[in-house]
Amino acid sequence: MFELHKTADSTKARLGTLTTDHGKIETPIFMPVGTLGTVKAVKQDELLEKVKAQIILGNTYHLYLRPGCDIIESAGGLHSFIEWDQPILTDSGGYQIFSLSDNRELSEEGAEFQSHIDGSKHMFTPENVVDIQRTLGSDIMMILDECPPYPCSYEYSKESMELTHRWEKRGRDAFLNTEPKYGHQQFQFGIVQGGTFEDLRIESAKYITDLDFEGIAIGGLSVGEPTDLMYEMTDLNTDYLPEEKPRYLMGVGKPANLLHAIARGVDMFDCVLPTRNARNGQIFTQNGYINIRNAKWKNHHKPLDPNFPTDICSKYKMSYIHHLFRNNELLGLQLSSLHNLTFYLWLMEEVKERIAEDTFHDWYKEKAEILDTKI
Amino acid sequence: MFELHKTADSTKARLGTLTTDHGKIETPIFMPVGTLGTVKAVKQDELLEKVKAQIILGNTYHLYLRPGCDIIESAGGLHSFIEWDQPILTDSGGYQIFSLSDNRELSEEGAEFQSHIDGSKHMFTPENVVDIQRTLGSDIMMILDECPPYPCSYEYSKESMELTHRWEKRGRDAFLNTEPKYGHQQFQFGIVQGGTFEDLRIESAKYITDLDFEGIAIGGLSVGEPTDLMYEMTDLNTDYLPEEKPRYLMGVGKPANLLHAIARGVDMFDCVLPTRNARNGQIFTQNGYINIRNAKWKNHHKPLDPNFPTDICSKYKMSYIHHLFRNNELLGLQLSSLHNLTFYLWLMEEVKERIAEDTFHDWYKEKAEILDTKI
Numbered sequence: 001m002f003e004l005h006k007t008a009d010s011t012k013a014r015l016g017t018l019t020t021d022h023g024k025i026e027t028p029i030f031m032p033v034g035t036l037g038t039v040k041a042v043k044q045d046e047l048l049e050k051v052k053a054q055i056i057l058g059n060t061y062h063l064y065l066r067p068g069c070d071i072i073e074s075a076g077g078l079h080s081f082i083e084w085d086q087p088i089l090t091d092s093g094g095y096q097i098f099s100l101s102d103n104r105e106l107s108e109e110g111a112e113f114q115s116h117i118d119g120s121k122h123m124f125t126p127e128n129v130v131d132i133q134r135t136l137g138s139d140i141m142m143i144l145d146e147c148p149p150y151p152c153s154y155e156y157s158k159e160s161m162e163l164t165h166r167w168e169k170r171g172r173d174a175f176l177n178t179e180p181k182y183g184h185q186q187f188q189f190g191i192v193q194g195g196t197f198e199d200l201r202i203e204s205a206k207y208i209t210d211l212d213f214e215g216i217a218i219g220g221l222s223v224g225e226p227t228d229l230m231y232e233m234t235d236l237n238t239d240y241l242p243e244e245k246p247r248y249l250m251g252v253g254k255p256a257n258l259l260h261a262i263a264r265g266v267d268m269f270d271c272v273l274p275t276r277n278a279r280n281g282q283i284f285t286q287n288g289y290i291n292i293r294n295a296k297w298k299n300h301h302k303p304l305d306p307n308f309p310t311d312i313c314s315k316y317k318m319s320y321i322h323h324l325f326r327n328n329e330l331l332g333l334q335l336s337s338l339h340n341l342t343f344y345l346w347l348m349e350e351v352k353e354r355i356a357e358d359t360f361h362d363w364y365k366e367k368a369e370i371l372d373t374k375i
Numbered sequence: 376m377f378e379l380h381k382t383a384d385s386t387k388a389r390l391g392t393l394t395t396d397h398g399k400i401e402t403p404i405f406m407p408v409g410t411l412g413t414v415k416a417v418k419q420d421e422l423l424e425k426v427k428a429q430i431i432l433g434n435t436y437h438l439y440l441r442p443g444c445d446i447i448e449s450a451g452g453l454h455s456f457i458e459w460d461q462p463i464l465t466d467s468g469g470y471q472i473f474s475l476s477d478n479r480e481l482s483e484e485g486a487e488f489q490s491h492i493d494g495s496k497h498m499f500t501p502e503n504v505v506d507i508q509r510t511l512g513s514d515i516m517m518i519l520d521e522c523p524p525y526p527c528s529y530e531y532s533k534e535s536m537e538l539t540h541r542w543e544k545r546g547r548d549a550f551l552n553t554e555p556k557y558g559h560q561q562f563q564f565g566i567v568q569g570g571t572f573e574d575l576r577i578e579s580a581k582y583i584t585d586l587d588f589e590g591i592a593i594g595g596l597s598v599g600e601p602t603d604l605m606y607e608m609t610d611l612n613t614d615y616l617p618e619e620k621p622r623y624l625m626g627v628g629k630p631a632n633l634l635h636a637i638a639r640g641v642d643m644f645d646c647v648l649p650t651r652n653a654r655n656g657q658i659f660t661q662n663g664y665i666n667i668r669n670a671k672w673k674n675h676h677k678p679l680d681p682n683f684p685t686d687i688c689s690k691y692k693m694s695y696i697h698h699l700f701r702n703n704e705l706l707g708l709q710l711s712s713l714h715n716l717t718f719y720l721w722l723m724e725e726v727k728e729r730i731a732e733d734t735f736h737d738w739y740k741e742k743a744e745i746l747d748t749k750i
Binding site for chain 1: 451674676694710
C-alpha cells in the first residue's frame, strides 16, 4: 500500500505514495479535517478542485454520536453519505473522549464516557471502534489509544502506554478478524505513545512496529509540550519506525511545524488549525501570516498576494475581507477556510518538489521561520 | 435604458431589457440581496456562474454605517470594493431607518436616527442619500421615502405619502444636479407609497410618474398586510404607471408572490427571503418547499430532485443536508443559500419563456399554488 520513493540526503524527509481503493496519496501530505463529515465552510468540489485535497479526515467519536452509525450504514458508508469519492481517514475517537466528553472512565476493557451533547452513556473498546470504523468505511482507520495530557509523570505515562499497547494488540486482532463492508479495502494505523520520555517512546515505537499495522501514527504530541520537545520526540520515534510504513504525526500543526516534522521523517499530518484559525481571521501566506481583523487592513485596497492563486490572495481587496470579518459575514469564513487549506496543500507540493530536487535541506528552516512570522 | 419587448395578452406580465453600464438585465428579474456588500454565504463567482444573478442589491443604511462611505470611495466604489462587475441597485436606507435604528425622528428636513450598532447619531435627507449613493456608485439608486407600517390610518398614510412626495421631488432635483463619480452612468428610481388606500395609491403613482425617474418602485407593501391586498394594490399601481418604465416591487417575496406580481405587471423584485429562509433550512423546489431540519429527512438517502441542477438537489443525499443543518455546519447554509437563489433565478427564466410563448397565463396560478405547498 505504501511505496517509498526517496529519502532525502541531509534530512529524514521522504517522498512516497500511499495507495487506497479511493485513490493515491502522494506524501508528504496534509489532510484537512472534516469532523462531522464536512470540512467546515468548504464544499466538497472546492476541496477537490481548489484545495487539491488528496484525503480528508472524519472523527469517529463525532460521527458515532451524530448522525450515528445506523444512518451512515444505511447511506452506504461515509464516502457515500458525504459524497466524497476520495480517500478518508477516521481517527479512533480516543482523543475526543479525553478532550470533549464528561465523566469518562478508563478500564482495561475500554473507555466509558458520556456524550458531550446529551449526556448519554457510551463505551468505546479497541474492538468496537474497529467495528464502528468498518461501518464508517474509511480507507484508513485508527486504533483506540489513550492520549495522556502534558505534563504527565513518568509513572502515568508508562502505565498509560502499556494500556494503549494492550488495546492496540486487541484492536489489531479485531481488525484482522473482520471484513470491510462496502467492497473497498481498509487499512489500520497503530499509534505510538510514551509521553515525553525517551525510553518509553522507543519502547512504544518498537512494540507498535511489531504489530505490523499498515501505517504508524505518532500520538500524544502537540498537546501542550514545548515545540522543540515535540520535534525531539518525533525525531526519536522515526528512528525506530520501519522505513516501508507511512508515518503520521497526529494533530500537527502550523506550517512551520509541518516543515520541521517532514525533515524528521514524517509523511502525513492532520490539524484543525488551518480551518479553525481561518474562522478567527488568521490567513497564511508565502511571506508569513496575518490577522485580517487587524485595523491595519481596513484601508488596504489591494489583494494580499497577486501571485497566490486563491480568491483571498489574488482577487479581493484586503479591506473587503477585513469588512467581511468585522461584520461576521459568512463569506469571510468561506474564503479564509478555502484559502488556508489551499495554502497547506500548496506547501506540501513545494516540499515534494524540493525533496525531489534535493534542495529541501537548504530551504526548510528559513522557510519555516518566514511562515511563522506575523506580517 | 429600458426596452419593453412584450406585454402578455391575458395578464399584465411583461418582457423587457434594462441596460446599465455594467450589463443588461432581462426582466422579469429577481435581485439577490447583499446587505453589507455580500450575498450571505454565496461567493461572487457562484452568484455569477451558478445563480446567474444579473443584478444584486446593496443596502445604503448598512454600507453607510459599515464600512462607511470613505472606505468605499477610496476603494473605487462598491463594485470595486466587493469585486462585482455586474449591475448593483442600492436602496435608500429609508426602510432600515424605520425597521432597525433607535430613536428615529422624522422632520420635513429628513430622518434623524441612531445607529443600531453603536448608537451614534446620523441624519438622512433626500439630498444626502443621493450623495451617499453617488459615492457607493450603484447602477440604480433609490429615492429616500418613508415606509409607514401596516395597519395605518388613512390620515397617517396620506400625510406620510405627502412627505415622501416632497422628499422625492428634492431627491430627484439632487440627482439631476449631481454627477456620477466613477465614470459609469447611474439611474434613480422613485417609490410609490399610499398605504393600502386606493385613492392614495393612484395619487402617488401619478405624482411619481410626473417626476420622470428612470424606473418606479412600488413601496410600502409586504409589510404585514394580507397577500390579496398586496396583489390588489400592486395591480392598481401598475395601471397608473407608464408602460415604458421598469416597475420594481420592493421586498417581495415568496416564489408564488413573484408569479402573481408578474401577472400584475411587475418587472423587478428583491427579498432576503430566499437566503434568510435557506439559513433556517427552508429549501424551494419545483414541487413545493421543504424544511430540511424536519426528522422526515433523517433517513432519506436520495437527492431531492435529480432534475434540478444544484448540489443540494441533484448531488447530496437529503440525509446529509439534514445532518449538516442539525449540527449547524456552515456547509448547510452555503448549499441552501446557493440553491434557493439559483431556484429564484431559474423561476424567472421559466417565467420569461412562458411570457414569450404566450403560455404564462395558463401556467402561473397553478405553479404558484404548487410552489407554495409544503412537501
